[in-house]
Amino acid sequence: MQLHRKKRIEIILEAPGLRRLTEILERVQVTGYTVLPAIAGNGRGGPWSEAGQVTDAERMVCVMCLIDPARTDEVIGPIFELVKRHIGLISVSDAEVIRGERF
Amino acid sequence: MQLHRKKRIEIILEAPGLRRLTEILERVQVTGYTVLPAIAGNGRGGPWSEAGQVTDAERMVCVMCLIDPARTDEVIGPIFELVKRHIGLISVSDAEVIRGERF
Amino acid sequence: MQLHRKKRIEIILEAPGLRRLTEILERVQVTGYTVLPAIAGNGRGGPWSEAGQVTDAERMVCVMCLIDPARTDEVIGPIFELVKRHIGLISVSDAEVIRGERF
Amino acid sequence: MRYDAVHGNGEGEAVNLVDLAVTNLLSPVVLFFALGVAAALARSDLSVPEAVAKGIALYLMMAIGLKGGVEVARQGLTSTLILTVLAGAVLSFAIPFLAYAILRFVSRLSAVDAAAVAAHYGSISAVTLAVAIEVLGRAGLNFEGYMIAVAAVMETPAILAALLIARRSRPDDGLSRGELLHEVAFNGSVVVLVGSFFVGWIAGPAGMKPIAPLFTDLFRGMLCLFLLDMGLVAGRGFARAKKALSAPVILFGFVMPLISAAIAAPIAAMLGLSPGGAMLFITLAASASYIAVPAAMRLALPEADAAIYLTLSLGVTFPFNLIIGLPLYLSVAQKLAG
């Protein structure tokens, strides 16, 4: 099975900023991403948990996208511009996919 | 702490296909996997969100499994057979685990 | 964009043990982590699913934390002490982050 | 005499239909649907949590099933039961062939896409059924309890028809037909509808009494909550509709329910259903599935574009039936059976 090297970007971001983030992803032409919910966490801002929350103000989501390695810098630059004002963190790792032409 | 090299396979698949996928995993003797929910996403098929959905027709799940690197090909082959007809994508990355004999 | 090498630790653990785990993380001064829910899975203990469950006794959660590579051993040691009694597994992989001083 | 009556107060009845439509339009159920659509179009972040939406859908199907079963326990099995069930099954199987032919004729949908859409129109929509029952309640009309069983029976044949249609245009995929049929027949919405129907039948009016505060008294309020959610989802679908749906396909979404209703109405008359029963029978034929069939299509015809059938069913045909269809079917049924 032919595997193609990609970058896996994972952005942990506070939920209210999600719409902004997806707009940025669209702008830098990352058209594929998946959002996973987080249910609790801890950071410099202290612990949080979704239990019983009515507002999304404190909860985080995790946005995952597989992109072409060559595009890493042009993608994480604008994301970082958003994330640095908000609560959130970006990580990048290596991954391989099938059907590499789709990314 | 002794760490053992494994492969981390991540399959993002539309929810209705999950039962098929787990049957395949069983068939190729991948007996350990974990399913994470996704709440939104975007792809060539356009954006989706679980908000308010009654049907699982459009939502995606993320299946994660750690396997022995030697078995990568024999595992992702049959998975790809399923995923290529459905909406979904497969990625493979490196990871290390404790208690390597369990995989 | 300057990226810093970190370790991404992922702990899949049965939900009732979560409070213990976060206490351990605090003790070893891992002050940043994020908890993702799992909805189904399979292992030596057989398949499980959160569907319709009233109790958290059988469900798993996935705790993800990015830490400094130098601290890997001192962190996963105590975690393993917990996980080996409980149902759960630990994996470690490479990742890069922006703002490396925060970890 | 019926002929005379129709002509005698033809004008009165025309007014009646407008009246019905306006009353319908101003009912909280329709207004909440409109609120949902408006909120979605205004890009509000209003949303109903998925678990709550699924919980209410489950509740509605239990309530419908129980109501039908209790009615059967109360009224007994009438002779028309078997004929009506049969007629429903045949309709559900036949409509997809007609829908497919029309779609292929008027639009450029691929064979697989057209087959998938066709399946939705043969099958039924439990929410449309729920609103129809609410409309009957407002009009003070009763219905044959076994219409719920008819609804359950009509969910599945359309899916088989679509598979037969699609098989002609695509190679076999090696998927086990048996397993697929099993998944379709034991789809959650079918099981809970049929199951609650039998629970209601066995428990009867006496057994229903202590659970009526939940399953009867709250029914209409729950429907409001659910339609708010449907409006939100449908409204968000509209944005995508522009891309996914061409004009002929959208037109199909408006006209197909009328065609199905026109086929079902004389059958309802022949079966001798009561006005309420006839109205439900026509509604079942005219409604397009939104829960059971999409899930089945993801499995059976994964190549079909989900955006097309979901948007068409929920975003076009459901609101059409909600606002225009239901009052129309009710007035037709009253004329037929009156």
Added chain:
Amino acid sequence: MRYDAVHGNGEGEAVNLVDLAVTNLLSPVVLFFALGVAAALARSDLSVPEAVAKGIALYLMMAIGLKGGVEVARQGLTSTLILTVLAGAVLSFAIPFLAYAILRFVSRLSAVDAAAVAAHYGSISAVTLAVAIEVLGRAGLNFEGYMIAVAAVMETPAILAALLIARRSRPDDGLSRGELLHEVAFNGSVVVLVGSFFVGWIAGPAGMKPIAPLFTDLFRGMLCLFLLDMGLVAGRGFARAKKALSAPVILFGFVMPLISAAIAAPIAAMLGLSPGGAMLFITLAASASYIAVPAAMRLALPEADAAIYLTLSLGVTFPFNLIIGLPLYLSVAQKLAG
């Protein structure tokens, strides 16, 4: 005189028991449980969202607690209260030792597995209690409000007993006992039951009135929804049961409730409880925990196999109590206290 009465219409009462059992079997609550089991066995994809199931469980425990508290406010504290609470606590602590001995004698379960199972049988099942209250309601019987407090008190001692038992067979794990006890005592289900009991007591019948439409009128309907879910989960457990449970263990799941009931019945008689109160006391003894204890066991005895105790408690003992146990306990309680 009581002796005479029992013999006098012994036959009539036998019929009565069958009657009771049949009425019970045909009640919507039991029928929905059966529907859930059937759907799961047919591998339907029907499911209740986890959040909804948890929400309903919370609702049921609030409703039970409130009901008990309001009854205490209405009836006042009777002298038997303290004795009954004490008897409950002792039973909860003692039953695990008996259950453990039986399990080790008849089955090959490891010491830790047997201790974990035993804890479930000493503790109580809030859902079984909820159905028992529904059965009493159907039979037109009242009960001592403080039975709810007894239920809350009985949740925990069984866990302590199991820890004592297990300590003999396994090395200490360095876990803080204090913290574990805290987690067990402040388990959500205990807190909400006790808390709602006090809210009901303080607010009294007058304060209860405005919230009765939710917490009283909907109670039985909600129980139906919940039992559908329990049936689904139990039914899915059956598939695994074959692997996890041996025949003697399954038998234990049927017989242990009867043993506990046989111990609790004379105590209820000695305490002088009303028929309704006696029935609840027996039911508490006979029921096996499904919410509080499994979570505690994951923490306290993680080596124990969850598949064994969950399947046994939910898949064997709960349905047994639901279908056979409850009518039996009711008829016993009526004879004892009649």
Added chain:
Amino acid sequence: MRYDAVHGNGEGEAVNLVDLAVTNLLSPVVLFFALGVAAALARSDLSVPEAVAKGIALYLMMAIGLKGGVEVARQGLTSTLILTVLAGAVLSFAIPFLAYAILRFVSRLSAVDAAAVAAHYGSISAVTLAVAIEVLGRAGLNFEGYMIAVAAVMETPAILAALLIARRSRPDDGLSRGELLHEVAFNGSVVVLVGSFFVGWIAGPAGMKPIAPLFTDLFRGMLCLFLLDMGLVAGRGFARAKKALSAPVILFGFVMPLISAAIAAPIAAMLGLSPGGAMLFITLAASASYIAVPAAMRLALPEADAAIYLTLSLGVTFPFNLIIGLPLYLSVAQKLAG
């Protein structure tokens, strides 16, 4: 004459206020909030699933909106409507400036943190409003239906005020103001409140009747469930409060509602509102937002520390209003308008 009356039974009224406060304290709604706080402080694992909490919040806002709309349909539009709406909007915009000045004077909060907190106190809390309506119901008082519209109008201006305040102290961030305003104005809670208000108005008392079992009868019970959840969340916030909140800031959380109430009370009197309407108007001014504003602040002022404003609003001001504020505002409103 009013003067005399006040002095005439000054003592009687003092008793009356204490009575009111005690009745309030022992109402299930407040008791369940206390239960939630106690469970959280005892580190119990009790929790309400997020989806259920969001579902109930949605329900409460629909119920409030419908009630207001139906009241307007029943009472007609009175001449004071526009003035009251205007007064509400002005208050909502003005209070943040005052709150900001106080905060900067008494505490060491940064300008951005103080602006974010101030926004919460200008805006309104839908849950406090819900409890206030429940208190009015208990007291047998009616209110002007359009107070719901006033509530909706008051949600947003405070956010604008906070943005104006914060702009002075921080560089522009290049975020589109228009988009932010859109997000604030079409926040889900605003849309559902306003939307349900119009649904209630259009449908009127007749249209409301079939959905009243859900939206009227269950209202108070649902409020209990919701306040249990609020208590849990607030109680968990207390632990963090120690770190995030200094003594002057906590004091602000107690005193600010009284200041706002003192400003709103004479305005309510001048507007000629009924006792019920005046009580709601004062409550709106005195309450601090917990749903709409926090979400807006995460977007508009992400640098502000969420732990401060969330804890202050939910953990300090909400319980204060619940326990002390509401009976006080009611007795003030009765004196003003009596």
